Every structure is written in C-alpha cells, then in structure tokens.
Amino acid sequence: MLAYTLKRLLAGVVTVVFIATATFAAMHAVPGDPLTSGKARSAEIRANLKARYGLDQPVLVQYGVFLKNMAKGDFGISFTQQNRSVNDIIREHFPISATLGVLSLLFATLGGIVLGSVTARFRGRWADRSTLFFVVLGISVPGFVFAALAQFGVLALNRSAGTTVLPVAGWGGFRFMLLPALTLGLGTLAFLTRLMRSSLLEIVNQDYVRTARAKGLPPWRIFLAHQLRNGILPVVTLLGPALAAITTGGFVVESVFAIPGLGRYFVQAVQQLDYTVIMGLTVFYGAFLVVMVIAVDIVYGFVDPRIRVATEEQ
C-alpha cells in the first residue's frame, strides 16, 4: 500500500509539471502583453517593467526560471497586485475557498447519501418521486441565478424580520458561510443523490444482498453493511472531481456574496493576463487536485477490496 501510494505521488509530481507546462504554453498562446495598461506606456517605461518581471528573457529561459522557482515553492510576484507574492495570495485566500468548498461538499455528500438512500428505499413511491423532483428542480437553475435569487430572498427576510437574520454578503463567522455553502453545494448534492440512488438500486438485487436477506439479517443491517458500503463506491470516485468543481466553481458564489476567496483571482488573472498568478494558481490547484485524486483512489481501494487486489497484483 505504501509503495503504491509513493508511486502515485511520484506520478503526481510528473502530472504537476505537465500542468505547469500546459499552462505556460496556453498562457503564452493568449495574444496580448501583460504589461500593457489602460494608459499607454512609453517604450522606456515598458522596458523598465519588462526587466522587473524578467520578461526581457527568451520564453524558454522564463520557463526554466519558473520551474526552478516552482520547485522552491516560490511563484513570484503578481503583475497586478505588485506588492504581493502569489504565495501570499494563495496563503491568504485559499483557506477561505477551502472552508467554503469543504462545507459545501460536506453538505452535498451527507445530503446526497441521505437523500439517495431515502429515494432508493422508497423507490417509485411518493417520497422518492417528490424528493427527486425537487432535487432536480433545484439544479435546473444556473448557479448565478440561484445565488442572486438566494440573496434577494435573504434581503427580503432581513427586511421583514427587521434585523439581520443572515448576512446578505461578506465573510465572517458561520452565519456568513451558510447561504454560500448551500448555494455552492446544491448541484453536487443533486448529482450525488441521483448517483447514490442508482447505485443502491443496482445493489438491491446482487447475490450477496439476497444472501444476507435469506440469512434473516434485519433490513437496517443489510442496508448498512452491504448496500450502503457498496453503494457509496461511485460516490467516492466522484468526490475528487466534485471537490474540484466546487472549489473552482466557487467563483460565482464568491462574486455574488463578496467572499474573498481565490476564485476571483482566477478569473481576473486571465482577463488581466497576470502571468505569475495564472501560473501559480493553476499549478497550486493542479497539485491540490492531484493529491485529492490520489487520496480518493486510495480510499476507493480501501472501500472496495476487489480494486485493491487488482492494483496490488500489478
């Protein structure tokens, strides 16, 4: 298991270098010059700036310098926030995005498993149909629309209550996180609910479930020991990607609820062609996701012994 993990981690490092290369290439393929600004700069001021950011070097040299610094864990200074290193930006804003992401994933996963189990248990009945319908209805609205409507709703609530029941926007304690996390997690919740449901329904007719039933095990034990554990498998596979979707998809929620997360830096960096921030954030997120995927695969192997055997045999 340890050897396997190490092997995966090593592969992960290679992946991160690939990501860095892809980002570097894509970024330089974008026409435009990061050092232009709304106010035209004279040749000498441009030259001064280029020297400051090392853009006077050939592209390959820039790439080499970047990789070297990246290995040291230094992503350089932002082009637009000229007093801040990309490391600072990540250090200060990632925890916020991560808190929001974890909270909404928690909401989505727990909600998904519970609702998925309920709908599977009451398959075809009223509880199943209505839950599914509302879950699906909830995700039939684009994220930004839902976020905006949620904000209108809270505003109306606060006004009718005459006090601040929930904050309209901003970042602070748990009260501030509640609405954004729910909004952010809704799509994943619906996805996981349906996945959980379908995966549970497949299991209902597996031999081992039938055997367990034949043994006379109480239904709840069959459910917990056999169905849930196996039904959760596809959910686990998707946690990695789901986390990725949630953390990067945070942009809408961060933007609407004025949350100081990393999402806005992503979008701004591309619009502003802020080379160091684009590189830093992509590589950071890439590395983060690689670790997540590895973790999920390990967990998957743990939950499903068949996979573990298969991988260890290799």
Place this chain on the structure above:
Amino acid sequence: MPTRRLTLLATTALLALGPAAGCSGGGETRAPGVLRLVMSEEPPQLDSTRATDQVSNEILGHVMEGLTRYGKGGEIVPAVAESWELGEARATFHLRAEARWADGSPVTAQDFVFAWRTAVDPKTASEYAFILYPVKNAEAINQGKLPVAALGVRARDARTLEVELERPTGIFLGLTAFTTYYPVKQAFYEARPGRYAADAQDLLANGPFVLSRWIHGASLVLEKNPRYWGAAHVALERIEIPYFTQDPSTAYNLFKDGKIDLTGLDRDLVGRAQADRFRMKAFAAGSVFYAEFNHRPGKPTANYHLRKAIQLVFDAKEYVSKVIGVPGNRPGVRLIPRWVPAVGGPFWKEYPVEPVRLDLDAARRELELAKRELGGKIPALVWLTGDDPGTAREAEYFQYLFQSRLGVALKIDKQTFKQRLAKMTSGDFDLVAAGWGPDYADAMTFADLFASWNENNRGRWKNERYDVLIRNAQASIDPKTRMDAMAEAERILLEDVAVLPKSESGRVYLQSPKLTGVVRRAVGTDPDFTHARMEP
C-alpha cells in the same frame, strides 16, 4: 472611482459604478462616526510612487496628502504646502510647519525629493513616472540616461521645496495634487525593502486618515489620523471597507440591508432604487467616452467622408438616453467635457461647440463620396470592444446604427482587457470604444491625447497643426494663450471627425441619509470624506 482617473477607462461609460463606497445602518448598532463602504477590489498598489489604478488612488487620497489638494469646487488649495511661487523655470513650495507623518515626525521637503526620485528611478518601473516629466531631467533619468540625483528637485531646507522645471508648465500646480507627487518618508521606506505599502503597518500616512488594518482581499479599516494638520476638521472616526465585490447588484443589496452607506447605481439598478424609494444623487464623474477611428493607411476609417457619415447618423442624445440609461451622463459633443474650467469660467461656455445633429440625408451624401473614394464599396467594419458589462449593449447598438442607417456591416470584436489593448496598440480595428479619465483639472489632460506622439492616440490620427497648437499650449503658462490653443486644437479634431465623442460620464449614487459632507468630484480624491460626518 475617483482617483485613478488617469487611465483609460474601461471601454465604456455604461459601467457607471465606481468603487463605490458604502456604510451601514440596518439592524446592528454601530459606533458613531463610523462609515462603511464597499469597493470593487482591494487596492492593488498603495505605494504612491507606483500606484496607477482607481481603487488604490482613492485609498491613497484618504491617507496621503501632497503639496496641494482639490477644494470643494475643484480648485487647487494648499495642503502640505501652505504657499508657493510658480515661475516659468522653477517653482518653490513652502511647507506648513504643522504637517506631520502619522508617526509624529514632520513632513519635510526631503520626503518629496525622495518620493519623486523614487518614482522616476528606472528601477522602480513606475508606470506614472511620465507625470513627473515636467520636472527637470525626469525623462532622461527614467530612460536611464542620467543618475537619479540629477532630478531637478531639492530641499532648500526642511520646509522649502525647490523644483526646477524642464519647460514652462502651466499645469504644474495641478500635478502636485496627484498621487505620484505624494511624499514618502525615506527612512520608513528603506526600513522595509520591497514591502513598502504591502500591509497596513508598512504604509506611513500623512493625510486625514491612516490605514489601521488590512486583511488582504477581505477588509480595510481607515482611522482618523490624530496627527493630521487639519485633524480638527475631520469628523469621521473610522472608515471600514468590509466588502469587496464587482457585482453592482450585491453592493446595492448591501446598501439596502443597511450594511454600507454609499453605493453607485448602474442602468440596471436605477429602476430598483426607484422602486425602493432611495434618495438618489448625481454628479459629473469627469471622464469622456468616445469611439476612436483607425487612421492608419489602408483602413476605410482613414477616409474622412466615411467618418463624417458615421458622425451624421449617430445621435448622442439617443445613445445616452437609451443605451447608457443613467441620467447624469451627457451626450458627447466634444473632447473637453463640461466640468473643465477655462480662464474665467467653464471651458464649454468660453469655447462653445455646435453639436452635430443627426442628418440622414447628409450622411447618405457623405457615404456616397466615401464609396467613390474607397472603390465603390464599404467593407464590413470592425468594432473592437472589451468584456465589461454594458459593452455588449453598446456594440449591438452601434451595429444596428451602422446597418440600418448607413447599410454598412459592423463586426463586433469582443476581447478581454489585455487582448483589446494589444489590438488597440497594433491597430487591429476600425473603430474602438475608448474613454479617458482626467489626471488633473485642466483641459490639457484631454487635449494632448491626440497629439501624434501620444501613445494613447491608438488610431494614430496625425495633424501637424494640432501638434503645434498642443506644443504651444504646453510651453505657455498664460491661461488665455493655453486655452485658445487647446480650443483651436479641439476644433480641428472635431472638424476632421478624428474621434466620435459618445458621452461625458455622470454617476448616480445612493448615500445614507446619515452621511453628510461627502464631496464628489470629477478629478482628485472621490469620494472625499475629509469633511464628511456620520450622524448617529
């Protein structure tokens, strides 16, 4: 939106929200004298020698003070300097004895010398170094041809600053109120290499407020500066900026929820503000928006008759009313907007311009001439624009205008900010939506835009007479001579339809009824809270 007026604004006036400010009310109790605002983003650069953007300039306007500042009516008033003598070759400023840094030390002439030298030093790579070019040798130093010490500024004594000018500069006094001209204390700056202004404790204030707390990306807190020489007249105890958002609707919702005290309204929000019955205010925000024609050889828009035809089908009133949709904006008729002063009164009154009226028949005649000169057919034109909200609406309007009134196809080229700039620089467009915010309160901040040497003249319009007039105006310190020259230059520009003026920006905003004394202005720190008060 105030300060960073220098810049070419986003592409359009439609995004009329500034870094709005705001304060609170609502369900929670707040200490008296505390103002709460929202800003579009956190200040990217609070080092005054390098700041370029509006948000940074606004914050710097609260915490710093230059030799002079803008008064309530837009006039230049004494600030750190209590008096001055301004000549053709040199200017002398006498600093007030009570001017203090927030650490208690006096603001000295040396602090200005250090700041200005830092700004023109090529190693600093300040984008705004050019604004110091009126100071002797600044340009040569910035190009690396002379040592920094050669800059024509020296401290005769702690309270006397002497400036040698490169050439007579009529606008020099106005420049001294500008961000890049703010003082910086050398010992403080050098004590934190590479970190000056990076955090709240790394910025030494000499203005009405100090930056007391800065949680990056999340909040800023400014407190009254007790050591400020005018502190007796500063009523606000604290300015809190706990929200950063670029979503105007979120800012509005925060205002409605009583969380902030000031917010701007765009076209989409004026209707809501009416339904919610908020008191609305308006002011002229100072910028001019226009479409630049590409005058490079071979471009159809280099043809005068085509430009004239386009001008004749464009109704600026209709554009402002239906497309911008926020009153307070004015139809664009000229380059130099209404708020700009001339000699004894507003520029527009002393040098009136006859607006061009919509005239479809005349336009058709001009179009025929253009077709003949361009070989029978007008090719589809390219309208370069950005990705800010509102730009699409404007582009679609112009597309309709060209198609329906001229029968000319217009292709919209929507690009992200940097790509648009790249295309503007390389001339890859026929028309481009552009705008300009003033750096100082003088017609020259607009008039020199289309001089052939100006890098912001993206369409590369070139007119020798215009260039001469601008040179003359720049070299004179006699107001009448300068204004006459600039008015004549503007007339030439309009007559040749070098650009198509679209609008002069105005802004409608909401302000908490408890907040009074806020000064909104076209140039200088805006909003200015120096004399604002917040009733309990």
Place this chain on the structure above:
Amino acid sequence: MSGPGATGEAAGAAVGGAAARPIPPRALGPEDFASAPRTDAVARSSRPSLSYWKDAWIRLRRNRQATISLLIICGLVLFTVVGPALWRIDPNRPELSRISEPPRWDTRAEVLAEPPPFGETVLADVPPSLTADGAMLPSPASLELIGRATVESVRLRWAPVPGAAGYLVYRSTSRPGGDYLGLPMGEVAAGNVVSFEDAFNLEPRTYWYSVVATNGAESHAAATIEVTLTPGISLVDAKVIDPTAKPGDFVSRPLRPFGTDFLGRDVLARLMSGARVSLFIGFAAPLVYTLLGILLGGIAGYFGGKVDHWVMRFTDFVLALPFLLFMILFKVAFGSGPGESGIGPMLVAMIVLAWTGAARLTRGQVLQLREQEFVQASRLLGARPTYLILRHLLPNTLGVILVSLTFAIPSAIFAEAFLSFIGMGVAPPTASWGSMCNDGIKTFLVYPHEFLFPAAAISVTVLAFNLLGDGLRDALDPRMRSVE
C-alpha cells in the same frame, strides 16, 4: 427469435406432459438410447419476447415524467428548428422606442406629432442672489407642463426662486415623499433658466417630476407635478410601419408576445436564436466528450495493466487541469475574431477538458464488472474481447454512463451560462439563454419578463433532460426489471 404462437404453447404442453409421465420399471433397450426428437420450442418462454431496446421503450413510455420530458424535448427541438421559420422577427434588431416593454396584447399606438424644437426658458431678470442657506430655499412655484407630455418628450416650466443659482429636476415612478424624490434627471445651472426637457428613456406611464432650487446646497423644498404620459409612436417610427401615417392616426405595432429586452429586441425571437446556441452546445459537447470518455475509460478498464496505467495518467493530468481556469484560458487562447460568435472555442475547450469524468466512471465500472462471475464465466467459455465488451461490459455500464450523460447536457448548458456570467460567453449580438439570463437577472425585480422567459427555458430544458435521463436509466438497465 420466433414470436409467440400456438406452436410454442403446444410444445410447452407436450414437454410438460412428458415430464409427468410415470416411468414403469423395465429393462432398457437400445431404443432408449436414441436421440430425443429436437424441439426448438423447449427454450421458448411463455411470455412475448422483446428486444432489449423495444422493452426499454415500452418501459420508458410507462414512466409519465419521462414521457412528458421527451415530449418537451421534442417541442424544444421544434421551437428551435421550426420556430424561426414561423416567427420571422430579426432577433438582433433593436427598437429603441420599445425598450424593456412587457408582453402586451394591445399593439395599437397613436402617432405623435413631432414636438417643436425646445428652447430653454431664460428670464431676463436674474433672481437676486441671496446669501441664504441653500437648504432653506423655497420650492419653485407654479411647476407646470409645457404642451403635451408624451413618450417622446416631457417639458416643464416653473417660476424662478429668489436666491437660486440653479435647479435640480427629479423624476420618479411613484409619488415622492420623505426625502425621496426619484431619479436625478439633470441640473439647470442658472437661476434664471426655468424650464427643462426630459426625453430620457420615457415609458408610457405616470411619472412624478420634482424641481428643487440650489445654490451650492440643495433645497429641502420640492415642487412636484404628476404627469401621465400619452403612449404613442413617433412619426418617424410610424412611417416605417405605415408610410402614410400622420399625427393623430393609430397604427398597429408588431406584436411582442414575450416583450422586448433592454434594446427593444423581441424576446421571443431571441429565445429561439438563443436556443440554437444553448442546445447546440448542450448536445454537441457532451456527446463528443462522453463518447471520448467511454472509449478511453473502457479501454483502460478492460485491458488494465500498462494501457490502464498510461490512459489513467493522462486522465489524471487532464483532470488536474483546473476546469474553470483552463476553460477560460483555452477560450481566450483559441480566440474569436471580429464577427465570430465564439461558440467554436467554447466547444473545443469543453471537449478537451470534460471527457475525464466519463472516462473514470466507465473505467471504474468496467474494473468492477471485469471481476464479476458472469464476465469471468463468459471469458472462460472463450468469449472474445469484442463480445465481452459489447455483450457484457457496455450494456452493464450504460446505466451509470447515462446518468452522467443526462447530467452532462445540463452542465454544458450551464457552463455556457457561467461563461456569460463572467463576460466570456458568446460574442454580441449572438444570443444564448445563458447570456439572456445574465442580462435579465440584473433587472429581474423591475422587468421580470426579460429574466423569466430565458430562465424558464433553461430550467425546463434541464429539468426535462434530467427526468428523461432518469426514465431512460430505469428503462435501459436490465437489473431493474425484477424490482418492478
């Protein structure tokens, strides 16, 4: 396979009969070791036999939600394909006199006379300048209309206020009160100019105009007048509809059943052209990337070993690219030139980035199935890979893949909407549901029709695909049968 019939039944009975026959104890003869007569009928079931897909279709039709969804989707396709042929309104043509007009059935409008040129009323006598506090200035007396107030122009006149250096004019959609006056329409910058023309985006409704005097400070006293605007159409616009129109006539304007947008364009027509963009992206992108994903994931899962290793490393690599950032980065890097809609780069970016989900899902399923007894049995019996894949692995993966595909279509529609939200969606004037929604939500509380129609279009589509997907999934999955 042969169909049900009398032969089958008879054969069944015969077999049954044979089984029931008592066997008398006797010595066996060679005749007992002759082959039994072949009867094909033995294997025939007593139930009508159906093909997999036919069966699925029947079961799908039994699912009411799925059937309705299918009908809705067919309707959408009709709406998109046939709609523009029937509703021939140019979706990109602005009508500036009908900005943000809600749906209205009465399209008749009076042709308005051209108002005479407006000249400011300038009094010869400048009001005496007083050093009074501006806030204490009285309200202007006798505020009144000049001429008729129409949607083309409203003109006001008032009596000068002593001490005023100018006047501010406000316009409100409700009666002013408290310190609320409405929208600041403009400033008259002299005490002796006592008139104002408002032509600013007027709607056919009642407005309240307020005028206050200023002299640096704004007066607290406002004069207010209630003005109900005559609806109508300008002579210029009327002549486009009816060249013979003259002032006072009534003309019928084109019907706008879903209202108009912020540039006066027909919302219905834009909804149709937006459907083309949104549905195209919604169908094309997921189809291509899901197929790609199934292919790669299936290969990896089935062959295992080195193939699996390399395919999955590649998948990890693509998966590790932050989707949003690369979506934007690719879209910007591929670029779109003047006049292009930008759909192409969007599609390519989506396909390049989004296939990994389907690949991982397929691989996981295949890995799991590969180890199951029925597959192993089949393999032992000598089944070839193609047979195994087509007969066992693919059909058994289909359920989960379908679930992911039903989600892929809505999420592609949403991805487009998201790009619109950050200003990187389709280029103007192309409409998409996402961009219409994003424009509409901003004025949702004031002009709900601009938001509700596109939002409903997105939601209904996404809902329909989800419910159809659910139905399909149940119908297609053979393991579901016995549950019913």
